[in-house]
Amino acid sequence: xxxxxxxxxxxxxxxxxxxxxxxxxxxxxxxxxxxxxxxxxxxxxxxxxxxxxxxxxxxxxxxxxxxxxxxxxxxxxxxxxxxxxxxxxxxxxxxxxxxxxxxxxxxxx
Amino acid sequence: xxxxxxxxxxxxxxxxxxxxxxxxxxxxxxxxxxxxxxxxxxxxxxxxxxxxxxxxxxxxxxxxxxxxxxxxxxxxxxxxxxxxxxxxxxxxxxxxxxxxxxxxxxxxxxxxxxxx
Numbered sequence: 639x640x641x642x643x644x645x646x647x648x649x650x651x652x653x654x655x656x657x658x659x660x661x662x663x664x665x666x667x668x669x670x671x672x673x674x675x676x677x678x679x680x681x682x683x684x685x686x687x688x689x690x691x692x693x694x695x696x697x698x699x700x701x702x703x704x705x706x707x708x709x710x711x712x713x714x715x716x717x718x719x720x721x722x723x724x725x726x727x728x729x730x731x732x733x734x735x736x737x738x739x740x741x742x743x744x745x746x747x
Numbered sequence: 748x749x750x751x752x753x754x755x756x757x758x759x760x761x762x763x764x765x766x767x768x769x770x771x772x773x774x775x776x777x778x779x780x781x782x783x784x785x786x787x788x789x790x791x792x793x794x795x796x797x798x799x800x801x802x803x804x805x806x807x808x809x810x811x812x813x814x815x816x817x818x819x820x821x822x823x824x825x826x827x828x829x830x831x832x833x834x835x836x837x838x839x840x841x842x843x844x845x846x847x848x849x850x851x852x853x854x855x856x857x858x859x860x861x862x863x
Contacts, residue, residue, distance in 0.1 A: 670849055681838060681856040682790070689849055727790065733803055734780070735840075735852060737790040 640665040644728055644738035651718055652746050659713040659741045661728030666706050672735065673702055673713050674727040682727065686713070718745045749773040751855035753839050759861045763828050768858045770822045770839030779822045780840040780852065781814065783807075790838065796822065797844075829862045836860075 641664045651657055661671075670689045674682040686702045688695040688711070694703050701714040711728060722745050729735040752771045760766050772779050781793040795802040796814050813825045822841075826833055836857045843850040 672851065674854075679859075682854040684851050684853060687849075687851045729790075731852075734792040734795060734805075735782070735790075736792065739789050 640730060640732060640736040642728060642730065642736055642738035644726075644741050646741055647739065648742040648744075650744040650746065653718060653720060655718050655745075656714070656716050657718055657743070659715070659726050659728075659743070661711040661713070661738055663709045663711075663728075663730045663736070665730075665732060666709050668706065668730040668732050671702075671704055671711050671728065671730045673700075673711075674729065676725045676727055676740065678725075685726075715743075718743075720745050720747045751839055751841055751853050753837075753855035753858050755858060756856065757859045757861075759863065760829055762831060762862055766826050766829055766860065768824045768826075768837050768839075768860070770824075770841075770855055771820050772822055772839065772841030773853055774820070775843065776841035776853075777844045778802075778842045779814075779816070780842075781824045782838045782840065782854075783835040784838065784857075785832075785835045793824075793837075826860075829860075831862050834860055834862045 643662045645660045672687045673685045686695050688702045688704045699716040704711045725740040725742050727740045729737045754769045779796045784790045794804040794808045811827045815823050836859050838857045839855040840852045842852045
């Protein structure tokens with residue numbers, strides 16, 4: 639059974655900092671891994687999908703890496719902004735998405 | 748940009764009542780999902796649906812739950828006799844069909860269900 643852990647659980651940083659969110663998963667038999675953003679009381683916005691054959695995927699200030707064999711993914715956010723404040727969820731996909739508990743990010747202006 | 752829509756956005760119901768949550772997936776998508784998130788907890792998979800049948804379901808998805816694609820656009824989740832513990836945000840998602848599930852799942856905004 640896939641288990642997903644995200645570290646840290648919460649993070650508070652000043653505006654402009656570069657930061658790294660970590661995700662680990664127990665079952666490496668995945669097709670892809672998605673990173674999502676969730677604002678309080680809202681739905682899930684897909685940020686990046688990284689295929690199992692890929693090592694990295696970039697979108698704007700976001701960069702996701704995947705090491706399938708070790709069961710790890712990281713989301714790198716460059717030059718953080720207050721608008722980045724949200725919960726970030728990692729979800730590997732085998733035959734369904736399995737979500738971590740998320741990292742709550744607060745970027746202070 | 749195409750998006751997944753869900754109705755209603757909020758629903759309050761009495762324990763034991765039936766509820767139907769509705770979703771309109773992105774029009775050319777063929778794989779559909781329901782997930783739920785109990786307040787303060789992780790997002791959990793409920794069921795996946797393809798080619799008019801359930802592909803996979805979780806242990807949460809018991810006989811009280813059912814899904815249907817009644818026409819070419821809607822995808823519904825029915826809870827036959829709601830319990831207090833069914834209170835949660837319910838998310839619908841859809842994706843294209845491709846090889847090995849390499850496509851992004853797009854999520855709707857959710858329906859917040861409160862069972863009293």
